[in-house]
Amino acid sequence: MADPKSFDALVIGAGFSGLYMLIKLREIGLSAQVVEAGSGVGGTWYWNRYPGARCDISSIEYSYSFDPELEQEWTWKERYSAQPDILEYLEHVADRYDLIDGITFDTRVTAARWNEEMARWLVETDKGGSFDVQFLILATGALSEPKLPDLPGLENFSGPILNTARWDDSVDLTGKRVCHFGVGSSGIQTVAEIGKIVEELTVFSRTPSFAVPCSNPPLTAEQSAAAKADYPAMRELQRHSALSFATLPKEGGAKVCEPAEREKRLESAWTESTFSLLLEFDDILFDDESNALVTEFAQRKLTQTITDPEKARKLIPQDVQLGGRRLCAEIGFYDAINQDNVTVVDVREEPVTNITTDAVVTDKGSYPADVIIFATGFDACVGAIKAIDIRGKGGQSIREEWANGPRAYLGLAVEGFPNMFTITGPGSPSVLSNVVVSIEQHVEWIARCLADMRERGAAVIEAEAQAEEAWLEHVDEVARPTIFPKANSWYMGHTRDGKRVFMPYVGGVGAYREKCDAVAAAGYEGFTLGVAP
Numbered sequence: 001m002a003d004p005k006s007f008d009a010l011v012i013g014a015g016f017s018g019l020y021m022l023i024k025l026r027e028i029g030l031s032a033q034v035v036e037a038g039s040g041v042g043g044t045w046y047w048n049r050y051p052g053a054r055c056d057i058s059s060i061e062y063s064y065s066f067d068p069e070l071e072q073e074w075t076w077k078e079r080y081s082a083q084p085d086i087l088e089y090l091e092h093v094a095d096r097y098d099l100i101d102g103i104t105f106d107t108r109v110t111a112a113r114w115n116e117e118m119a120r121w122l123v124e125t126d127k128g129g130s131f132d133v134q135f136l137i138l139a140t141g142a143l144s145e146p147k148l149p150d151l152p153g154l155e156n157f158s159g160p161i162l163n164t165a166r167w168d169d170s171v172d173l174t175g176k177r178v179c180h181f182g183v184g185s186s187g188i189q190t191v192a193e194i195g196k197i198v199e200e201l202t203v204f205s206r207t208p209s210f211a212v213p214c215s216n217p218p219l220t221a222e223q224s225a226a227a228k229a230d231y232p233a234m235r236e237l238q239r240h241s242a243l244s245f246a247t248l249p250k251e252g253g254a255k256v257c258e259p260a261e262r263e264k265r266l267e268s269a270w271t272e273s274t275f276s277l278l279l280e281f282d283d284i285l286f287d288d289e290s291n292a293l294v295t296e297f298a299q300r301k302l303t304q305t306i307t308d309p310e311k312a313r314k315l316i317p318q319d320v321q322l323g324g325r326r327l328c329a330e331i332g333f334y335d336a337i338n339q340d341n342v343t344v345v346d347v348r349e350e351p352v353t354n355i356t357t358d359a360v361v362t363d364k365g366s367y368p369a370d371v372i373i374f375a376t377g378f379d380a381c382v383g384a385i386k387a388i389d390i391r392g393k394g395g396q397s398i399r400e401e402w403a404n405g406p407r408a409y410l411g412l413a414v415e416g417f418p419n420m421f422t423i424t425g426p427g428s429p430s431v432l433s434n435v436v437v438s439i440e441q442h443v444e445w446i447a448r449c450l451a452d453m454r455e456r457g458a459a460v461i462e463a464e465a466q467a468e469e470a471w472l473e474h475v476d477e478v479a480r481p482t483i484f485p486k487a488n489s490w491y492m493g494h495t496r497d498g499k500r501v502f503m504p505y506v507g508g509v510g511a512y513r514e515k516c517d518a519v520a521a522a523g524y525e526g527f528t529l530g531v532a533p
């Protein structure tokens with residue numbers, strides 16, 4: 001193996017997080033390298049090239065805010081941009097800030113080991129190269145490690161098997177018989193598009209999500225100009241609001257609103273934007289009674305939308321509170337579902353028993369397939385980190401430490417793993433926010449921390465066990481009174497001390513930012529800083 005290359009910092013991942021982290025590291029004068037498994041920048045927007053992929057938070061909001069010049073020179077074409085446009089934006093960012101020479105592409109980090117004597121990380125890759133760095137920054141993405149179902153007989157299937165998160169666009173679906181699994185955000189977008197071209201489509205659903213109609217007109221020149229003029233005020237609102245949206249929840253509860261008035265307001269919120277239903281009243285995420293009223297409204301709307309009662313029964317969430325699973329935005333999903341050549345199978349009542357060379361077989365029937373598509377989600381928040389064999393102090397393994405659920409102080413650092421930072425890690429608002437806002441906040445906090453360390457002559461920083469434990473308790477405490485821990489969703493999914501853990505921090509993006517700033521201002525409270533050995 002060649003000698004390791006030395007840098008102050010190694011960043012893993014070249015999505016929104018990794019690109020901005022590289023900019024900030026260079027800005028504070030540290031040498032840094034990014035390692036990226038893909039062949040280009042973009043992260044989520046590099047990998048998820050499935051038909052219909054787009055953001056569901058308006059692009060004016062779902063974009064970097066760190067440079068007013070970038071904001072002014074970039075013009076979004078649509079309200080919710082499609083994947084190629086977001087990728088083009090991130091490629092532009094990489095070019096504009098000369099980032100490409102700092103990124104090693106087509107290379108996957110496989111292992112990282114903390115060397116206590118040297119107080120440095122030794123990082124290994126699948127290409128045989130290695131890095132010797134003081135700081136290890138995981139910009140690996142909360143939704144980047146796809147989760148694929150282990151279906152019986154899958155190995156016998158003779159056609160292409162596609163995964164939305166690793167899309168192969170050389171496969172032409174025109175006129176094909178397709179079996180598609182998963183109706184979360186990715187599946188809904190895919191089905192809407194491929195429904196237009198395939199001959200026959202069978203949609204296998206397990207836990208359906210609520211999807212609201214998403215109107216996506218092109219942005220006019222006037223709208224773009226107005227948005228550009230308003231950027232500073234809008235960004236300020238995002239940074240300090242609970243969900244990092246510029247639109248705040250309207251004051252007043254759903255259950256205390258007069259029924260006719262409530263109906264009118266929900267009706268108008270239904271088509272306004274992806275999350276407007278949740279923002280129409282301020283108690284929907286906290287009050288079961290209020291939530292039930294809005295959930296019933298959404299169920300009613302979907303009953304009117306899906307023409308076949310059997311398909312409606314299978315696709316309208318019945319045992320889920322609206323918002324407990326992530327809301328999806330749909331442009332043509334239910335139109336596709338309403339087509340005669342589309343069949344819906346609920347695998348909870350009709351499990352898959354076998355896959356043959358050209359069909360998916362359930363205990364009730366056989367569904368012909370030339371192509372199978374999986375839109376079955378991600379090992380959220382932890383998967384990409386656990387995929388790397390990370391060994392901290394005393395050789396302890398992050399996989400083992402997190403086997404019973406992730407633990408991290410502020411979602412930024414893990415006790416026992418010094419000089420390692422996680423961008424949008426578990427225990428931070430991350431996936432429960434406009435993720436770009438949360439990414440910028442983490443990147444800026446980490447850069448400030450590294451600059452402060454240098455100023456104080458500190459070489460090592462590590463989260464303290466007590467602070468980490470207290471933060472985990474707080475994350476749990478603020479989630480408990482909300483609807484989130486009651487849902488079967490990927491926000492949960494890990495068990496710690498016999499309890500399922502709600503992974504993101506739901507206490508509010510603004511409040512979280514204040515907490516992180518206060519920790520830094522207090523000399524990195526809850527962290528131990530040390531000098532070089």
Ligand code: FAD
Binds near residue numbers: 018043046053143
């Ligand atoms: P990612 O973009 O996931 O980038 C992580 C990168 O790390 C990847 O390129 C990966 O290849 C690389 N990597 C991981 N492990 C390794 C390794 N071991 N070695 C080398 N490289 C590695 N969020 C929103 O707020 N609004 C939206 O509308 C929205 N839409 C989304 C749509 C889709 C289809 C998906 C999947 C997610 C969406 N998200 C959305 C969440 C989205 O993931 C974030 O908004 C954001 O793009 C994450 O950026 P990131 O840089 O943190 O992670």
Ligand code: NAP
Binds near residue numbers: 185205209329375431
């Ligand atoms: P997801 O929300 O986890 O959806 C995956 C779906 O597949 C779930 O309904 C899951 O059911 C189902 N599934 C899993 N295994 C199955 C099987 N064997 N048979 C049938 N169904 C199966 O994943 P996603 O759609 O990729 O979205 C993940 C997140 O990425 C979103 O919540 C969002 O944050 C982000 N995203 C956003 C957009 C956007 O519009 N901007 C688009 C895509 C993704 P269970 O719940 O029962 O496991």
